[in-house]
Amino acid sequence: MFPSSALLLATFSLFFAALANFGSTECNTSPKTEQSFSLSLQSKKFEREKWINSFSLNGYLSNESDALLLDLQHEIVNCGGERKFHIQGTLKEAPFKNLSDGLAFHPKCGINVALFNNGHSLKKLNVEDRINGVVFTNRPLKINEVFEVKVDNKINKLGYFMGIGVTTHSPNEIEAIPGHYNGVKTGTWMLYHNHVFNNGNVLIKENDQHLDKLQVGDRVGIMISEFGSLHLFINGADKGPVASGIPSSMSGIFEFYGDVAQVTLTSKT
DSSP, X not given: OOXXXXXXXXXXXXXXXXXXXXXXXXXXXXXXXXXXXXXXXXXXXXXXXXXXXXXXXXXXXXTTEEEEEEEEEEEEEEETTEEEEEEEEEEEEEEOOOTTOSOOBOSOOOTTEEEETTTTEEEESOTTOOSOOEEEEEEXXXXXXXXXXXXXXXXXXXXXXXXXXXXXXXXXXXXXXXXXXGGOOSSEEEEETTEEEETTEEEESSOSSOGGGOOTTOEEEEEXXXXXXXXXXXXXXXXXXXXXXXXXXXXXXXXXXXXEEEEEEOOOO
């Protein structure tokens, strides 16, 4: 694998006249090293034709890159009555272009949720089911990035509304999505009603902002500040910190818990 600095300079000289079937382009099961590439050389000569020399270079990209830039120069020299050629090249990784950097919802979600609108909207499938509506963001939240949703639709039955928060857990690392996220006892900060919870335990019993009072068209969001505080946003207004000591790499969590029936992600990144 290429180094995380996303830059590898590979300068090589090739002096050959008749090389045959050296190396292979096929994948193998040998372990990858931190810095490695393989060079495959082939020379062919058919009757009454000139030698044809070709090579291929194979290696592994770092997570910070998605392409390689290869620049080659060559020269032919006379050496002891023989003509030899010298090839010199520079190989480096191109910057990684993360096409999925924009915030969206992760497709691995609760069994009572359907994603649409390119992963930016959620619909509760069975409005009678008060749980099984947990959804993660598709990536960890950035520092000072507001994870915000707008209420598109609701019913009036249960009298409570939704949950929103952050977690250290990734949907890619858990076997099953919990039916109710407040039952997760590690790495979790959640807001329900006017309460704030950490790992299922109450941090704040009576917060000034009550999520159960939100209506269709209202927006609610959370943000992790550079100081490790979790802020609550209502209709774009920062209502201040509701928790502290939040780790920097946290996925956003939205939960259909109660009467909310459809939401759309409105976060700007």
